[in-house]
Amino acid sequence: VPEVSKGAGRPREEKVDEAIVRATRAVLAERGYAGLTVDAVAAAAGVGKAAIYRRHATKQEMIFAATVHDLALEAPSDGASLAADLVAVAEGFAEQLGRAPADVLAGLLADIYGDPALAERFAATFLVRQQAVLEEVLDRAVGRNELAQPVDVRVAHALLLGPVFAWMLIVDGDPDRTGVLARLAGEAAASALLGTGRGDR
């Protein structure tokens, strides 16, 4: 029945995707980051390990996909000012990072900082997607004549993601105030970039 299995391929694949995400979250909840194995996720999802490795090059990328990562990360709707847009982007970063339990984020960071190849793959997916969102928001500000000259997207990225990251993962800030911090970071970044982008310095 090759025709049938071919026709049914797409939905079946999506079901496997979902089963792996659900199983990863369940195993993380039960055993924590350090205790998770691909074998345990495969067993909980009712799939073979090959099905997992076809989707994710490493255990870390499987965990990332099931917790932090949101393929659908999009630019916020136009907030009519660079400040409003950057606040929305910073809040999005905070929400995205806040989806993973603290031990999962710390464990992922340990593995990423310990493995340059893994760090490069994360940059090529996660960071590139965040920067695409920022590019769109910066382009809008040029369109509004808020910014007279282009701004380096990495500068904007560091000014927005940095404070949110530091709040959650360095200075151990109050989790209930991450949103407040994200708003401040957005306003601070807008003020700095509007100064830089004025073209008078």
Added chain:
Amino acid sequence: VPEVSKGAGRPREEKVDEAIVRATRAVLAERGYAGLTVDAVAAAAGVGKAAIYRRHATKQEMIFAATVHDLALEAPSDGASLAADLVAVAEGFAEQLGRAPADVLAGLLADIYGDPALAERFAATFLVRQQAVLEEVLDRAVGRNELAQPVDVRVAHALLLGPVFAWMLIVDGDPDRTGVLARLAGEAAASALLGTGRGDR
């Protein structure tokens, strides 16, 4: 000759401190973070391992002390405005982090994120010292009536350290422009904190 050895104790201890710092840097330069062992540092310094462990609880803390850490981290001289002071503090953070080779910083971060007890000890030394510097700078701004109400030092810390950290260790920014980024982060943080500290919101 107990009296003599007692009198000579201080300088001898300082020489051992210096020998360990020099040896740690030499072994890092030769073998990198992953290849460094306490045995190799002890041999290169001509001291016993006990002399190292009396000073540093772990290999990571020894490496940190020999690269990033500066016990003498002090508040910058009064720049006459919160913005000038925060720029100086951000530039200090950048200089401090920039002292360690990139592989050392990444390796330290991997170990810190992988070990909550180590993370806690780093917070209690490194981060607490940075926050003491920030407290002093924020107090000056209150004294100048720039800030009408106290500001949470962790907020200021995240707004300043976050962008510098992200530039160097997340978005892979141009190392030649870390100083520019630090200045922007200082100006951005001042603008956000002066808004928050006005007391009208």
